[in-house]
Amino acid sequence: MDNHDKLALPVGTTLDRFIMRKQEDFPYATGELSQLLRDIALAAKIVNREINRSGLIDIAGAYGNRNVQGEDQQKLDVIANIRFIRALRNGGEVCTIISEEDEDMIQTGNVQGKYVVAIDPLDGSSNIDVNVSIGTIFSIYRRVSPTGSEGTAQDCLQTGTHQAAAGYVIYGSSTMLVYTTGNGVNGFTYEPSLGEFFLSHPNIQTPTTGKVYSVNEGLSEYFSEGMKNYVSYCKEEGYSARYIGSLVADFHRNLLKGGIYMYPGTSKVPNGKLRLMYECNPLAFIVEQAGGKSSDGRRRTLELEPTETHVRCPVFIGSTEMVDKAEEFLAAEVLQGEVK
């Protein structure tokens, strides 16, 4: 009987109770990570409320600033960023934060905090004003430097294999929080009238293959030969193309139903668009814990060395057999290149 069976909690268990019961599984746990997960859930509830009424109040549209990625910040990007940073600062468990919306590391002042958080406060920004599912993505590391001082770059630039926990919130037809602490993946659905997340998707396992591929084909003229060949293969196999344009939403669908999401390197952007620390690493941890796979087309995402906090990397993530197949096509291209 493995851990999951021993601690199988019924659907409908509240998130708080689930976190508490899971903590009991680790006799040496001190409760800080549990509290940190609760802090994130609290901020998610507040951001969810803002999103649900975003059409009614003046929080639609651009904020008027550009972030470190050179993207126009949406007002909700900024609001979500403020809400999550405030919750993590007030919670006291986090010493340093890296956020998509801030160029530099954010020191919270909690020098006794044992954790570092990397966060994409609002994912799918291009979909905010058009009522399409968006999300929040987070990744949690234990600091490597001693407590008592601010977190360091070394604390923030750890490979994904060192994550203590990771997760995302999807603000869709319902709002869900999905996370892992390296002991399986569980999903919780938010019940707004009770203000609680309830266990709705215990021990998520992703199918080893699927019939859905997700990629922005608008970029296909910049795709490599191998990538073009894999997309043709998906069409020949009769797969359906599904691309919401919100990473969290495309990932979530494929996690539950099977499929592959790809944001490849292209001749225009060789490292692709997505960020390793707060988009690819957390989702790679989740997909692996659910029995799936994530790579940059060649190397395991979780083993990629982060060179700086906002570094980008190509990503192929989802059902293992589909990621394997995509890698095969990319490898064939390299071989052909060598033959020529």
Ligand SMILES: O=P(O)(O)OC[C@H]1O[C@](O)(COP(=O)(O)O)[C@@H](O)[C@@H]1O
């Ligand atoms: O419009 P493109 O180039 O296909 O990019 C869409 C991708 O960019 C993102 O919006 C990037 O994330 P942010 O919205 O957090 O910047 C992903 O959610 C999405 O999958």
Ligand SMILES: [Mg+2]
């Ligand atoms: Mg994003």
Ligand SMILES: [Mg+2]
């Ligand atoms: Mg974002």
